[in-house]
Amino acid sequence: MPPRPDLPPHSLPADKDLVLKVIPMPADVNANGDIFGGWVMAQVDLAGSVLPSRLGPRMVTVAVNEFVFKQPVRVGDILSFYSSVQRIGRTSVTVDVEVYAERFHAQGRFVKVTEALLTYVAIDAEGKPQALPENAQIAAWRLGIKESTP
Numbered sequence: 001m002p003p004r005p006d007l008p009p010h011s012l013p014a015d016k017d018l019v020l021k022v023i024p025m026p027a028d029v030n031a032n033g034d035i036f037g038g039w040v041m042a043q044v045d046l047a048g049s050v051l052p053s054r055l056g057p058r059m060v061t062v063a064v065n066e067f068v069f070k071q072p073v074r075v076g077d078i079l080s081f082y083s084s085v086q087r088i089g090r091t092s093v094t095v096d097v098e099v100y101a102e103r104f105h106a107q108g109r110f111v112k113v114t115e116a117l118l119t120y121v122a123i124d125a126e127g128k129p130q131a132l133p134e135n136a137q138i139a140a141w142r143l144g145i146k147e148s149t150p
């Protein structure tokens with residue numbers, strides 16, 4: 001089937017990691033027949049946790065700092081979640097998550113449907129914040145953030 005002209009194509013971000021792909025099912029719809037926003041938020045929280053979890057300590061979500069539903073998500077969309085580290089604090093990491101949909105009838109064309117900013121905190125065995133480890137992963141992120149700062 002040819003691509004629909006009403007769908008503006010987006011190119012996928014080359015500077016972010018593909019952290020999750022998922023297809024919403026009919027059980028995930030709201031009363032309008034689109035996908036329920038709470039379902040999308042849960043997937044974004046899972047996707048956002050992927051990079052922070054590479055650090056080692058247990059990480060918990062402390063805040064959803066921004067969340068924008070730019071376009072509706074529909075049953076059968078192939079959703080791709082891209083993430084990158086935006087800020088590194090003493091105990092916390094803030095990441096962005098961008099979600100792109102390939103519509104069921106227009107595969108190969110990507111529409112940005114959601115973007116969000118979330119913060120995760122490293123916790124110890126008592127559930128208290130602990131300092132992030134200074135390992136190779138965090139050094140690579142620090143370099144990436146510095147290079148992308150104008």
Ligand SMILES: CC(C)(COP(=O)(O)OP(=O)(O)OC[C@H]1O[C@@H](n2cnc3c(N)ncnc32)[C@H](O)[C@@H]1OP(=O)(O)O)[C@@H](O)C(=O)NCCC(=O)NCCS
Nearest residue numbers: 060061062063065088089090091092119121123127128129
């Ligand atoms: C996460 C938690 C351990 C933080 O404990 P706390 O005593 O409030 O911690 P602090 O005030 O010292 O803040 C810890 C870090 O979180 C950051 N933070 C706190 N609130 C924030 C917010 N609204 N936005 C962004 N960052 C925030 C702080 O800036 C700090 O980061 P830094 O050390 O890198 O500067 C605690 O709030 C908690 O257990 N929350 C529940 C987590 C959870 O269950 N998540 C799943 C939700 S269903």
